[in-house]
Amino acid sequence: MASLKVGENREINTDLIQKAYSLAVKAHNKSSQKSYILEKTGGSSYVIFSFPGYWSENDWYDGEPFGETKINLDLFPSLRSIGIDEHAKVNKVFLQRFVDKISRNQDFRKEAKNEKKQIVFTGHSTGGSVSTLATIWFLEKYWRSDASATSPLCLTFGCPLTGNHIFSHALRREQWAPYFIHFVMRYDIVPRILLAPISSIKHEFQPILQFLNPKSTRASTNTPPEASNFYTNVMKNASSMASHAACSLMGNTNLLLETMTNFTTLSPYKPFGTFVFCTGNRKLVILSNPDAILQLLSYSFQLDNEAECLDVAQRSLQQHFSYGNELKDCFNKLDALLLESLEKLPLSADSTTASSDITTINAALKDLGLSIRARLCLCAAGELEKRKIGNKNSIDLKKADIAMKYLEDYKLSCGRQGLGCYDAFKIQKSTEDFEANVKRLELAGIWDEIIEMLKRYDLPDAFEGEKKWIDLGTKYRRLVEPLDIANFYRHLKNDVTGPYTEKGRPNRYKCTQRWLEHAQRMPAGSCGESCFWADVEELRIKNSSKEGFAPFKDKVLQLEEQAKKWINDKVLDKDVLMENSTFMVWWKKQPETHKLASCIKDIEGFKITSV
Missing domain, CATH: 3.40.50 (Rossmann fold)
Structure with missing residues (x-):
């Protein structure tokens, strides 16, 4: 045979x-x-x-x-x-x-x-x-x-x-x-x-x-x-x-x-x-x-x-x-x-x-x-x-640089000081915040280079399906994108370009989000937890207008449901519930009738005076 x-x-x-x-x-x-x-x-x-x-x-x-x-x-x-x-x-x-x-x-x-x-x-x-x-x-x-x-x-x-x-x-x-x-x-x-x-x-x-x-x-x-x-x-x-x-x-x-x-x-x-x-x-x-x-x-x-x-x-x-x-x-x-080995053909x-x-x-x-x-x-x-x-091997060598150890330590340090990573970075008071920004920019350069290679098809076709890069991209997106959002709203870029998710979001985050959604067979846009803070910022802006709460009630309810799900799924950190976080400061200003019925109260560990 x-x-x-x-x-x-x-x-x-x-x-x-x-x-x-x-x-x-x-x-x-x-x-x-x-x-x-x-x-x-x-x-x-x-x-x-x-x-x-x-x-x-x-x-x-x-x-x-x-x-x-x-x-x-x-x-x-x-x-x-x-x-x-x-x-x-x-x-x-x-x-x-x-x-x-x-x-x-x-x-x-x-x-x-x-x-x-x-x-x-x-x-x-x-x-x-x-x-x-x-x-x-x-x-x-x-x-x-x-x-x-x-x-x-x-x-x-x-x-x-x-x-x-x-x-x-x-x-x-x-x-x-x-x-x-x-x-x-x-x-x-x-x-x-x-x-x-x-x-x-x-x-x-x-x-x-x-x-x-x-x-x-x-x-x-x-x-x-x-x-x-x-x-x-x-x-x-x-x-x-x-x-x-x-x-x-x-x-x-x-x-x-x-x-x-x-x-x-x-x-x-x-x-x-x-x-x-x-x-x-x-x-x-x-x-x-x-x-x-x-x-x-x-x-x-x-x-x-x-x-x-x-x-x-x-x-x-x-x-x-x-x-x-x-x-x-x-x-x-x-x-x-x-x-095989076509480059060696006579x-x-x-x-x-x-x-x-x-x-x-x-x-x-x-x-x-x-x-x-x-x-x-x-x-x-x-x-x-x-x-x-060869390009793939080169970026594999950069995985140590992408490991994000400094930013992980920075995040823990912020938590010990009773302030979430997002808010600490947005305020930019300490040397640690400055150094975190430098690391954020370094990582952005590495990931932008990877995305450009993908756009030119300069990486092996199997690259986007590799679990180690999907996991690394997800880890990067969840850790670093909130810092990008904080920087975006700190400098009021939304006044110039419009909302972050519509005009300001870099391709490196869109791309790595799609990797995860494809690998897990999830609907497009369902892994948007790293954009949570952008949604909060936009609702804060709209909610503070003369129109008040009523016109945006559905969006507020949707954001709360997403926050509850993402926190329970451990893809969004509980530092969003810290008393002085941007989210909680905004949430506490909502109507009492809304807060009493809010699903946010059902999240394990939620306390209105938590620090």
């Missing part, structure tokens, strides 16, 4: 791969009313859901130029960048098909939920895109909440790209990317189609799709006359996309590149998961770096010379249904190369080194037709990943 190694400690049974492809193609031939096929085999450790493809232009693009839309976060809450709070984008038609045909299908939901064996989702062509979304949906809906469950697996064959860079980033952050394995023939055009805007292929697209449709009466041996133009247009757009991405990988800051981008429509789609490239010579090349995969999708698809155009255009269509034979031949010999096919590993790599890259420029781009992708890891 042979296995294909697709990553460190990750192998897939080759019989399962062949079975999945067989069912993926079989799904095409089922009734159009059938949304999927479920295959259960006695004695096996898995079940397979396979999804059919679709073959009209409207099944690919809904709107120009690329037909993408923001992901539905109700269905896919993880598909976003947490820190900068940006939603992933996905092909609109693929998403809608999944929603209409699969996620609302009660039979599918029941079978997926109740299955105890490993679930394999598979699809060929656009069926692969549906299987991708089904896998993510299953991970979100069921697998995440059941630590004992077997992880699902998604196997696609000739599948078009489905989402953008945030889609890819989110799957790597959640550590779900290894569950997606995409098989791609060297010249198969379908995985590259969405790198081209619909306007560039509109004339040829429907005839090509009709040719690719397994149910078509058109003889598969008669390549449509539109093939050459279609291939050329897709290839040129893929090349433009890869060239622009390569410039970014290499840190090119040329203003001409930025100017060209304004006039060139570039595809938003980006690979994710692991790609297994079939070279056509019974060899497999495997890699998981999404930047490198994008380069390989382009460079392996290009012509060596113009005379090849018609032949390659024909192969780009024929190979879309050649996976069965190709994989069978590959698995008989199982000559597979896992490309740049020349004529390398004189005696290393057998280099010889093997050179042979595989040659089979994919990779030029020196293509190899440079793969190396650049590897260097970028290496640089991200």
